[in-house]
Amino acid sequence: MHVNQQSSALSPLELKVQTFFELSEDLCCILGSDGAFKALNSVWTDCLGWQPEELRSQTWLALVDPQDTPSSQTALKSCINQKRYPLQNRYRHKDGTYHRCQWRFSATPDGDIYAIGKLATASPALETQVKLYHQALEATTCGITIADLHKPDYPIIYCNRAFEQITGYSQAEVLGQNCRFLQTPDTDPVAVEQIRICLREGISCKVILKNQRKDGSIFWNELSISPVRSPQGSITHYIGVQTDITHRQLVEATLQKSNEALAMRVETRTTALRKLNQRLLTELVGRKRAEAALQESEARLRAIFERATIGICRLDLRGQILESNPVMQQMLGYSEEALQFREFTDFVHPDDARTERTIYEDLADAEIERYERELQLFRSDGKGLWAHLTVSLVKDDGGEPSFAIAMIKDITERRTAESALRLTRSMLDGAAVAAFLVSADGRILYVNETAALSLGYRRSELLRLRIHDIAPDFQPEVWAEHWGMLKEFGSLCLDSQHQTKEEKIIPVELTENYLLFQGQEYVCIFALDITEHQRAEAEARRALLREQELNDLRSRFITTISHQYRAPLTAIHSSAEGLGQYGHQWPVEKRELHVRRIQVAVNQMTQLLDDVLTLGAIESGKIPFQPILINLGEFCQQLCEELKGDRELQRSQPENEAYPYPVLPPIRFTQAGDPTAVIDRHLLRHILANLLTNALKYSPLGEEVHFHLACEEEFAIFTIQDSGLGIPEADQPHIFELFHRGSNVGSLPGTGLGLSIVKKAIELHSGEIELISQVGVGTTAIATLPKC
Ligand SMILES: Cc1cc2nc3c(=O)[nH]c(=O)nc-3n(C[C@H](O)[C@H](O)[C@H](O)COP(=O)(O)O)c2cc1C
Known part of the structure; x- marks a missing residue:
């Protein structure tokens, strides 16, 4: 309706x-x-x-x-x-x-x-039951879905609330859909295939699927599907049960990881245990072996203890002797019983006993494990012996100090030898003469401080050298030969030379002694530096030579002076005599001539005396070297003027036929360069006056004398050139020697001292002089003086 x-x-x-x-x-x-x-x-x-x-x-x-x-x-x-x-x-x-x-x-x-x-x-x-089932389905926490197998694509016709909660989709969204919409691109295809097979074959299965919620989040779905059959047996529906196992999966994954970690730990542990087991086994075998070896070594140790060549004793932690070996008993001169339970320090020199006790306490407290020292022990007969003592702590298995082993070596002989050696060494070390100990192959084995000092090396450096490094005379082949001589003669004394580190050669007097010690050959060399000695010797030789020269000079001087004086004296004598006897009869001219001869002769004698005095003054340093700033040009010019007007010089010219130049030639002076210089005026006058006088004296009539002053930056060069007699070649090397005169000077007056004076005066200025001369051509004297 x-x-x-x-x-x-x-x-x-x-x-x-x-x-x-x-x-x-x-x-x-x-x-x-x-x-x-x-x-x-x-x-x-x-x-x-x-x-x-x-x-x-x-x-x-x-x-x-x-x-x-x-x-x-x-x-x-x-x-x-x-x-x-x-x-x-x-x-x-x-x-x-x-x-x-x-x-x-x-x-x-x-x-x-x-x-x-x-x-x-x-x-x-x-109805009630259905209701109950429905409620149960709705109440369950698992998702439940029903797919209709009669419909295409098996749509879901039912889903419970739990399914909605798990997936986030509402029933309305789900119904009519195939459940695959929950899947993601990476859902396990194998699991999906399994579902397909089950559906095809009408059987149940359980799979785990990766599904996606409505909000996009992922969950793990444990899906069970099982068929629902009609009373006739045909499959009408499939029921799916969905369980969200995301959490479980996580837990499982964690569990898996921890299982793996555990497995790993178990594996590691097992391996470790296996190794430990193996080690224990090895140790067990080793221990057994060690026990056997221990027994063997105990026996061996006992044998060593008994037969050792050094003293051995076992001490308790208070330092009491527990047992001692025969050598120890022999060394100290006590029986085994007498030594037992005696304190070891009883046998130590009182000076050492306290130190010994302290060290031993440290040992017993395990602060040190071993110590060794040399000390003096006392025997039962009161005699002392030097011992090298080594004490070692022995610990028990728990690492606690148990007892100590003391080993004593008698070193009395060595100590005695050492002190003797020390004595010898200190003697050698302190010796003022250089001492060396050298092996047969030339190695330097010992040197004392004096040797090191004199050679400029450190002692340690010298010990690395060979004999030829310091004694150039003893090169290896020479040394071998020398060694043969040493062996033959036992000791040698010779003069030689040493070379210092700075390669300075010093003369030495060597005393060498061949030594044969404990089968080894050595030479002990003492070297005395004879530099001073040689210098003194040379000095003495020089002094002797000089004295001889002086003697020579003196006699030559006396001879020459006497000779030089004889001529003017004779002239004076004859003229004076003539004047005395016949003067009143002689015409005035003749009288004047003789008077002039006397004057010339006196002048000559005065000049000679002057020259001798000047030379003596220069040689004895009485003419002081006093350089002052002067103008050389002016000085030279003035000197030329003076010489030109020197009447004495004019008058000194003899008037006999032997001398062909009665008139003095002119001097032509030229100069160049800056003429200021710091020179001793007095000495310069001697030099130049001498050279110029010579040039004037030996120059032919009218021929001028060239006098040139060249002033360079550092030197003043005086060149005096004449065209006079010239000096014969044979005389040239001796021309500056005292009293030497050219062999061609004839009767021209002169002392033979002038050039010696020139030379000495130039040397005082640290200058030089050179004479270039040729007989018949002339002489050029070049004097070079530093300007300051
Ligand atoms: C009752 C039932 C419930 C299912 N539930 C799910 C589910 O929750 N998640 C899923 O991924 N698939 C689920 N499936 C599987 C898919 O619906 C589908 O059968 C599977 O993907 C294989 O078929 P295909 O090859 O057609 O996709 C279910 C199937 C059935 C029959």
Whole structure:
């Protein structure tokens, strides 16, 4: 019956439909597109107690059990979309109870929905049971889904609340879909294939799938699917049970990891244990061997103890002798019993005993493990002996000090030898003469401090050298020969030379003694530096020579002076005599001539005396060297002037035929360069006056004398050139010697001292003089003096 329409207003077709509508035993109704009742048949009243008027303002959904509303809503919507799904829900009776109904829907093009419902005929008990199952399904924490196998693509027709919670999708979103929408691109394809096979073969399976929730998050789904069969045995549905095992997976993964770690640890531990076991086994074997070796070594040690050539004793931690070996007993002169339990320090010199005790205490406290020293021990007969003592601490297995072993070596002989050696050495070390001990192959084995000092080496350096390094006379081949002589004669004394580190050669007097000591050959060399001695000798020789020279000179001097004086004296004598006897008869000219001769002779003697005095003064240093700043040009010019007007010089010219130049030649003076210089004026006068006088004296008539002064930066060079007699070649090397005169000077007066004076005066200035001369051509004297 139409909810708000009278049957009289219906068309014939509608009437026919209404008839079917009314005839139906099912709940039939027509709903508007909003789900409101438009028409319903009388079954609604019969089965559910509702009058059509009562439902006029109601919607079909309003009477659905709220729990079933979503699925009912979905079913309605689906049918609007031309998808038809059967629906089962609980529908409200007018009395408020709910009845299970199965619905089918169909939508008409005008938007109406035709719904046919069938009340489930289940018994109330069954109903209750179904309800219970449903509640159980809804209450379970596992997701439960049912897929319809009769429909294409096996859509889900049911899912419980837990499924909604696990996946985040609502029932409405899920129903009608295949569950694969939960899968992700990396869901295990093997597991998916397994499901496919199960579905194909109609069997159950359990797989673990990686699925995705609605919010995109991933969860691990343990899915069990099992078939539901119809009473006829055909599979109608599949039930899926989904369990979110994400947490379990995590725990399992963690567990897996820790299992792996544990397995690893177990493995490591097992390996370690295996190794330990192996080691223990090896140790066991080793220990057994060691025990055997220990027994053997104990026996050996005992034998060593008994037969050792040094004294050995065992001491307790207080220093008491526990046992001693025969050598020890012999050394100290006591029996074994007499030594036992005596303190070791009883045998030590009182000076050493206290130190010994302190060291021993340190040993017993395990602060040191071993010590050794040399000390004096006392024998039973009161005699002392020098011993080298070594004490070693022995610990027990627990590392605690147990006892000590003392080993004593008698070193009396060595100590005695050593002290003798020390004595000898200190003697040698302190000796003022250089001492060396040299091996047969020339190695220097010992040197004393004097040797090191005199050679400028350190002692350690010398010990690395060979004899030829310091004695150039003893090169290896010479040394070998020398060694043969040493062996033959036992000792040698010779003069030689040593070379210092700075390669200075010093003369030495060597005393060498051949030694044969303990089968080894040595030579002990004492070297005396004779530099001073030689110098003194040379000095003495020189002094002797000089004395001889002086003697020579003196006699030559006396001879020459006497000779030089004789001529003027004779002249004076004869002229004076002539004047005395015949002067009154001689004409004036003749008298004057003789008077002049006397004057010339006196002048000569005076000159000679002057020269001798000047020379003596220069030689004895009485003429002091006093350089002052002078103008050399002016000085030379003035000197020339003086010489030109020197009447004495003029007068000194003899007037006999032997001398062909009665007139003095002129001096031509020239100069160049800066003439200022620091020179001793007095000495310079001697030099130049001498040289110029000579040039004037030996120059031919009219031939001028060239006098040139060349002033360079550092030197003043005086060149005096004449065209006089010249000096014969044979005389030239001796021309500066005292009293030497050219062999061609004839009767020209002169002392033979002038050039000696020149030479000495030049030397005082650190200058030089050179004479270039040729007989008949002339002489050039070049005197070079430093300007300051
Ligand atoms: C009852 C049932 C429940 C299922 N539940 C899930 C599920 O929760 N997650 C999932 O990934 N697949 C689930 N599947 C499997 C897929 O629906 C589908 O059968 C599988 O992907 C293999 O088929 P295909 O090759 O057509 O995808 C379920 C299948 C059935 C029958």
